Amino acid sequence: MFNQIFPNAFGLDIGDLSVKAVQLKNVSVGHKRPEYKITNTKSRILPSGLIVDGEIQKPEEVRSEIQKMLSSKEKGEQPIRGSWVMAALPETKTFLRHIEIPKTPEEITEKDILDVTKKHIPFDEGSYYFDWQYIRKKDETHTSILVGATQKNISDMYTYLLESLNLGIIGLDIEALAIARSMITASKQYEGEARAILDIGATHSSLIIYDHDIIQFSKSLPFSGELINTIFEQTLHITHQEAEDKKKELGFGYDEKHGQILQLLSQTIDNLVENITEAIDFYQTRFVNPNNITHITMCGGGALIKKLPEIITKKLSIECTPGHVWKNLSSKEQKDDGGEYLKFATAIGLALRAADNPFATNDTI
Helix, strand or coil: CCCCCCCCCCCCCECCEEEEEEEEEEECCCCCCCCCCEEHHHHCCCCCCCEEEECCCCCHHHHHHHHHHHCCCCCHHCCCCCEEEEEEECCCHHHEEEECCCCCCCCCHHHHHHHCCCCCCCCCCCECCCCCCCCEECCCCCEEEEEEEEEEEHHHHHHHHHHHHEEEEEEEHHHHHHHHHHHCCCCCCCCCCEEEEEEEECEEEEEEEEEEEEEEEEEEECCCCHHHHHHHHHHHHHHHHHHHHHHHHHHCCCCCCHHHHHHHHHHHHHHHHHHHHHHHHHHHHHHHCCCCEEEEEEEEEEEHHHHHHHHHHHHHHCCEEEECCCCCCHHHCCCCCHHHHHHHHHHHHHHHHHHHCCCCCCCCC
């Protein structure tokens, strides 16, 4: 039986308006495909204003909310008693990109890495932490690396929060990596085709491009579930909860009789599609040997907004459908949950890393 390096470790996704936790047990045997058993899943809504655009404004209140979630026994829940955690840093405060260096691995120095990353990382020099990993030697003269970076104040902020909860930190993952770990089929080789993951959250969305067996880059998008709620609230003059209910009931399924709101929703979708198109064009024109994106996999709570996948499919001429977040656990743990757990994609990806060897150098996801 495989013994986890960090017993009872769990993944923790801290968002602006909610926190989610997933705990898995590694039950792999021998050299078979890794298998994981679901031990616990939890979530809790956060009051607005505690975390804003990934920045923790009220750490003591956030700490209290996380403690309540982890210890909760409501509705027959079991508390999470693990003392080790794998957490994610907010997408809007991180950077991730595949970069090619015109040298062999043996020739590359730390200075080469620093010089290359400075040209790409969108943060002020000295204000960020960064890490990198060899992907492969592309040919006799080039090497591929995956570079990740985050702002120092954000990383320190989340580290302090987790330590104040008496949790041992296995690592702070970039959100895009955690999402891809749960949404990309681990056992499949995508020959001659690329995939995109569209994560639609409560306060932000992101597009992740996956090609040649690695994440190529990720991009934040100005679209969210709360943006749709605001349109409903202001146009129909209803409460926030009523807007949330309308979004779940009808989504983008309005007809010509609802002129003003249909127009606003159409503009919002057009802006989303335009941003996705720009990201895809950027990948197709700026990266080496890009494959065509043949499918967009959706996750996040917004992935279930009615008519949204169909509209994106039609406008982009690329099939866009909600994904399956449990597919990389095992055949026994496949859940037909109607997409209820799509909002747990990040937490599941973190839990997978926590339950496996989190320091594996050959795992670029």
